[in-house]
Amino acid sequence: MQPDDLTGVLAPKLGVRLKGVEPFPGTAGRVRFEREAALDLFRAVRDDLGFRHLSMVGGIDWVDHREVFYVLWSDDAKQYLVLSTDVPADDPRVETASSVWPSANWHEREAWELVGIVFDHHPDLRHLLTPDGYEFRPLLRSFKLHEPEELEVKARHV
Amino acid sequence: MSEMWVNMGPQHPMTHGLWNLRVLLDGELIRDVDPEVGYLHRGIEKISEDRHYNEVITLMDRCCYVAGLTWEHLYIIASEDALHLEPPERALYLRVMCDEFQRIASHLMWYAAFVQDIGLMTPFLYGMRDRDLILDLFQSFTGARMTYEYLRVGGVRNDLPPGFTDHTRKVLDWLTARFVDYDKLCLGSDIFHKRCDNLGVLKAADCVAHGVTGPMLRSAGLRRDLRKDRPYAVYNQLDFEVALADSADVTGRYVVRMEEMRQAVRILRQVVDWLDHHPGPVMAEQVPRWLGAPYAPVGKEGYLLKRNYPKGVGFSSVEEPHGEAQAYVVNEGGEHPYRVKFRSPVFANISAARQYLVGYRIADIPPIMGSVDVCVGEVDR
Amino acid sequence: MTAPTAQLARPKESAPPSGSLELGTELPMVGEAAVPFLEIETLRAKEFIPAAKEALGSLIAEQGHAKVIRPVFNWAGRNSLFPLHWGLACCAIEFAAAFGARWDAERFGVVPRSSPRQCDVMIVNGTVTWKVAHKLITLYEQMPEPKWVIAMGNCATGGGPFRTAYSVVPGVDKLVPVDVYIAGCPPRPEAMLDGILELEKLIRERKE
């Protein structure tokens, strides 16, 4: 599957909300989309393109905005596919993928607590790796690692 | 109200690590489960942003401590992608050798722990003893038993010591003979079958929906193995089969892992023969000194100056002993990765616990979770 | 527990009919020189224990309670150190390897127990995070006195490679008192056994 094939299938469904498909090393391509199109894209990718296995969901903090990326695998094409969308840093929301791929559940919980991306309609958005009530988002660039003595106060959960 | 929540963990003989399985019980029947992880969350992804490319390798060993070399390999492929580097062929063969030995070592560790969970003591001693033979081999060329730091961006650290391949063949012969005994102890026993057949069943469709990979997926009959489907390193030049079972239960996972060990031995024999006949460099030439030597000698601090590598993203995916692991490395042209994200197979396998635990009895939890092969280091990262 | 074993020992005597062995049935030893099990037991019950009691009694009368009981207590304690059976992180794998066939930690009387109520030493074999910190303290408090703590590996000693991480306790001595530190990342099983022997020395010198 080539980026052009992907555009051919996805463009009619998403229209302008599809920002383009670019080549990405080691995968079939990277689909950039507007976050409003998330659910439509997820369904199209799973049902029309056959990417039934969601490998991971992650977030990247680009200081002025944040990026959410999804890695998928298709058993028929034997290929990976990367989906990626940008969300503004002051309103980091995107629709959950867990209604389409149940495996997104934990990955999204992790992205929420570490990068601070809020997944709308997630069934169970609570702390996974950090203790309950931990109020920092460690994987943001603004969160600096300190010498442990300074950190103790910060790390103890409330 | 006869239901109650029971905590199994974080300190519990079943868990093999630090995590907590909350179980909703009705008498002995499991109504619901809620795995709670994060007790070993060490912030590896965050620390990596603060480390030199080669220093992250140190963290990879500790990330999954039963398969350190495989995780090094995972990270190395991704960061070589991100930095646009090409390793020499001998290094690729050495990496495959490390991977396959690590697979056997990890499965032996699993065998030792799992079979002890279902009540046999001898396999623990057998498994640990044979694993030590492999660790001895690792020690002879990396210097460490568990935390190797052997792979490097652009190649591997050093070549093999003299006489290594001959000794390796002896170990492989020994292991091949031992696998027969292992099977006699387990598959040859009625008690084992009564305990493990039709336990913890997870069908292929559920596996795919819930992101379960590795031996659990292959035991459900789905032939997905990244070494075949999407060959990395030199796996496309090696001859091996994908281990499969179709029962989707605990016995199936046992069968798959045992067969994987046999296939790993088969791969290793080919790799060792190749290594004998193809001497050569093990480190790429275009690698700058600062990548090869994180600490520059006195007076040559210039090596540590920031180079401008083209920006890039590296994505890699390897078939780890527990399943499919992925790394996503973003390079913004500095000495440190901008963002590193890992996908742990056990993370996904545990997250599906509700699918393969509900409906069984509480006494079935140790064998089922044992067959999942939990390594908490990589779950929590 | 079956009849044939008893037959092996003494074919001329009639074996118990079936079911469980009767008390005093001899061990199935090959050859004649074996000391009958019953005799050892009788000897122990009738002679050794009263003799030991008497000797101890007179010693105590001579030297006072504290001087005698303490060494005996320490001797018993240091030869049967039961560590808590848990695995925190990577060092736990070497901890497990020490109980394998090659190192066999049990020859020092070290037997891991799963319940903190049965333990007298907690081997902290890995990274301690803030999330598990209060559980670690609970486990420590559940262990009966006297109790010891061994910090195994760099992580438990001072945070190790993860010292700067936001979630890691920089050394378990911030939470519980530590008696022995073992360096290494991970320490080899030999190093762990050495740490246990160091602890035995500490116990030998224990006064109160």
Ligand code: SF4
């Ligand atoms: S000291 Fe090293 S081997 Fe031990 S738990 Fe820490 S990182 Fe792992």
